[in-house]
Amino acid sequence: MSKLVVQAPVLKNETISNLVKRLTIYSPELAGKAVPGQFIHVKIADSYHPLLRRPLSISDVDVAKGTVSTIYRIVGHGTALLAQLKSDEVLDCMGPLGRGFNLECKKPLLVGGGMGLAPLVFLAQRLCPRPVEILMGGRSEQEMFWSSIYSTICDRVHIATDDGSVGQRGFTVDLLPELLESGNYDMVYSCGPRPMLEKIAAIAKNFAIPCQVSxxxxxACGVGACLSCTCAGKEGKRKKVCTDGPVFWAGEVF
Incomplete structure (x- = not known):
């Protein structure tokens, strides 16, 4: 899929939780091309610091309005600068980049942890009106602001927290086998920390359910030239996460 470089006006850069913000830009060109699982590569500043663009997963697209949104956490200098952007400022964006999710399913289960839940929002929207359920995990109720986002999209929201302050106490991988046993799902989609993804892939394989992971x-470059984001592939060949992924069939990388 061809990529674009656009100068996109910022419409909103709103706080939705502690250190987590939702950035919405106006770009009909990006909105018309984006598919769930892809990302945009944004230039944070006109100076050399930070030098590199930052990859941001696409979490929402409104083709009719020509808008693209991303949910991000402030974790360093680059995202701290991004958080200072105001309405009507212009953001240099490259995208949409990467390989997205395969949407061929009838009853999907989405599984996400932490900021891995961001790209699954766009996926859940595109999977509707199919019955969509999500299993989400975090450390505490404070991190589960995601439930209000997904409750308007998904048929059911299952929650696991480390401390049991909301939902069931435990991790997503603790709840997953019971859900797969009774849910009649035909696809598992997941995004989050790599150790979590490895366990989810193994559980889905045990239930003979196809699984895709982001x-x-x-x-660095976002277009497959610098090789900084490569990971080991199942067949021994290195995979470029920015171009071969970020979405893979679980069997390709685990």
């Missing part, structure tokens, strides 16, 4: 890796 990998989180540090990226």
């Amino acid at each position: 990998l989180e890796e540090h990226m």
